[in-house]
Amino acid sequence: MSSIIRSVLALSAVAAVAVAQDSTTPKLDAPCADAVIFMARGNNAPYHDSRTFPFVDATCGKLRAEGKTCDYIEIVFPKNGDFCPQIGDGVRNGQSQITAFNKKCPCTHIILNGFSQGAWIAGDILAGPGGCSQITTGLDPTSAPGNAIAAALLWGDVMHEANQPYNVLDGAGLQKDGRHADSLARLNRYSSVLRSYCSKGDPICANGDDVEKHLTYFEKYTEDASTWAVGKINEAAALCAAPTPTPSASSTVVASSVGVASATTVVSSSAAASSGAAASSGAASSVGAAAVSSGAAAVSSGAAAVSSGAAAVSSGAAAVSSGTAASFSAAAVSSGTAASYSVAALPPAPTSPVYVAPFTAPQSYDAMCVPRIKIEYVYA
Numbered sequence: 001m002s003s004i005i006r007s008v009l010a011l012s013a014v015a016a017v018a019v020a021q022d023s024t025t026p027k028l029d030a031p032c033a034d035a036v037i038f039m040a041r042g043n044n045a046p047y048h049d050s051r052t053f054p055f056v057d058a059t060c061g062k063l064r065a066e067g068k069t070c071d072y073i074e075i076v077f078p079k080n081g082d083f084c085p086q087i088g089d090g091v092r093n094g095q096s097q098i099t100a101f102n103k104k105c106p107c108t109h110i111i112l113n114g115f116s117q118g119a120w121i122a123g124d125i126l127a128g129p130g131g132c133s134q135i136t137t138g139l140d141p142t143s144a145p146g147n148a149i150a151a152a153l154l155w156g157d158v159m160h161e162a163n164q165p166y167n168v169l170d171g172a173g174l175q176k177d178g179r180h181a182d183s184l185a186r187l188n189r190y191s192s193v194l195r196s197y198c199s200k201g202d203p204i205c206a207n208g209d210d211v212e213k214h215l216t217y218f219e220k221y222t223e224d225a226s227t228w229a230v231g232k233i234n235e236a237a238a239l240c241a242a243p244t245p246t247p248s249a250s251s252t253v254v255a256s257s258v259g260v261a262s263a264t265t266v267v268s269s270s271a272a273a274s275s276g277a278a279a280s281s282g283a284a285s286s287v288g289a290a291a292v293s294s295g296a297a298a299v300s301s302g303a304a305a306v307s308s309g310a311a312a313v314s315s316g317a318a319a320v321s322s323g324t325a326a327s328f329s330a331a332a333v334s335s336g337t338a339a340s341y342s343v344a345a346l347p348p349a350p351t352s353p354v355y356v357a358p359f360t361a362p363q364s365y366d367a368m369c370v371p372r373i374k375i376e377y378v379y380a
Contacts, residue, residue, distance in 0.1 A: 028097070030071035032105035033356060035063055035150070035233050037072040038098060040090060040118030042156075043083075046363040047074050052115045053362035054218050055153075058226035059111065060359075063233065071356045073097060075114075075121065083117070088134040090121035095139065098125070102145030107240035109150040111229050116204060116214065119157035119196075123179070126152060126194075127187035130159040130179040138186045148239055151232035153225055154196040155217045159183075160205035166191050169221075171198035171206035193232055197221060 026047040030036045037056055041049050060070035075097060077090030098110065114122025124130050126149070128138040139146035154160070160167075161184055162175040175198075179187065187194070197217055201210035 026074035026076050028073060028076070030073050030101070030105075031069075031356060032108050033069035033071045035059075035068065035070045035109050035111055036101065036105070037070070037111040037113055038075055038094065038122075039072055040075040040077075040094065040112075040114035040121045042116035042118055043086075044079055046079070048360070048362050050362040050364045051215070052113070052118075052155075052218055053359075054222045055113055055226060057359065058222050059229050060356075062226055062230045066230075066234075068233070069356055072359075073101065075118070075125075077121065084132040086117065087120055087124065087132040090118070091124040091129075091132075091134050091136060094121060094125045095136065098139070098145050098148075102148050106144065106148070107238075108148065109233050109236050109239065110145070110148045111233070112149055112152040113155075114153070114157075115155040115217070117158065119154040120159050122152060123154055123157060123159055123187055124183075126190050127179070127183045130183045130187075131177070138183075141189045149190065150193060150236035151229040152190055152194045153229065154194070156198065156202055156205045156214045157196055158204055160196060160198045161187075164188070164191070164196065166194040167196045167198060169197055170200040171202055171208075174198065174200060174206035174208075176203075176205060176207040195225065195228060197225070 037059060039052060039056065041047065041052055045051060056072045060072070063070040075090055075094040077086050077093060098112075101108075102110070112122050112125065114120070120130060124132075124134070124136070124138070126138045126141075126146075128136045139149070141147060141149070159177065159179045160171070160175050161178040162173050164172075167173075178184070196205075198205035199208075199213040199217070200206055201208035201213040203209055203211060204214050206213075
């Protein structure tokens with residue numbers, strides 16, 4: 001077997017209705033939040049579409065309720081054209097977009113979400129070609145950027161494979177075509193962070209004849225899916241280590257932050273803190289969190305490390321010991337002593353305060369065309 005030629009044939013369409021609106025500008029970037037969702041929409045859907053976007057709203061809403069930050073990016077691929085080239089574009093672009101974002105924000109966890117044609121694209125991003133002949137073996141889950149993927153969700157996947165441990169709903173044991181064995185083996189490397197939603201009757205993933213099963217996943221299961229995704233974010237190991245203060249002859253602290261304004265803090269021995277938090281024993285902290293040891297406080301956006309009589313801060317927060325005043329964007333001040341600490345520069349970390357713009361209303365559109373797909377493997 002020297003090569004495998006995969007051809008995709010659109011045999012028929014059900015519920016073929018023209019799209020009413022379209023957004024030609026996908027959202028291509030996000031700040032270094034705690035979690036960023038990469039979205040791959042369905043066939044003929046606009047970017048930021050009203051069918052799949054409830055998942056973003058629900059997931060980010062739950063993360064924000066826990067005090068975390070969340071945003072999204074859209075995977076770029078054409079809305080119209082030949083089906084297989086669309087898949088190829090989506091996979092290549094998706095891998096490039098995830099890789100570029102991870103280089104910018106190596107500490108941010110990623111959620112990958114794909115519906116219908118977008119589920120095929122999302123699966124191929126992880127596992128390499130499942131039906132079209134783009135040349136990739138998928139992202140490696142043991143190294144960047146694959147190891148940043150904390151959760152991946154496939155909905156009504158054209159390449160749905162029956163009886164996998166990550167399958168959910170009553171179509172878990174059904175399939176239409178399934179993945180090639182090599183691609184499936186690579187996809188299964190992500191099984192601990194993967195869910196594949198397939199309903200019995202869905203013509204795309206379960207070879208059924210009820211198109212409404214395919215079109216109503218997010219109406220029925222967004223609550224369940226978003227709760228699961230948030231749980232995966234909370235379970236995921238940190239991608240970046242916390243900074244460790246080290247002795248230095250310099251009193252300079254270099255810290256990386258995202259969207260953090262400078263501030264001035266004045267602390268007396270009776271201490272008051274910014275961001276609505278106060279610490280006793282003559283210590284105060286900004287960013288709403290503090291730890292106190294021997295009259296000193298240190299904050300790193302919710303995490304603290306304190307040494308006696310000295311304090312250190314990263315990510316645009318400040319630590320001030322008793323009787324000292326400082327004006328800073330990122331600063332550390334000791335209590336008038338010669339000894340000081342420095343903190344090495346960090347990558348843009350999700351623990352930095354991040355401003356995420358409110359999400360705009362999703363694009364509404366009518367029921368999309370749902371093509372029946374047949375995968376043929378030809379060995380030559």
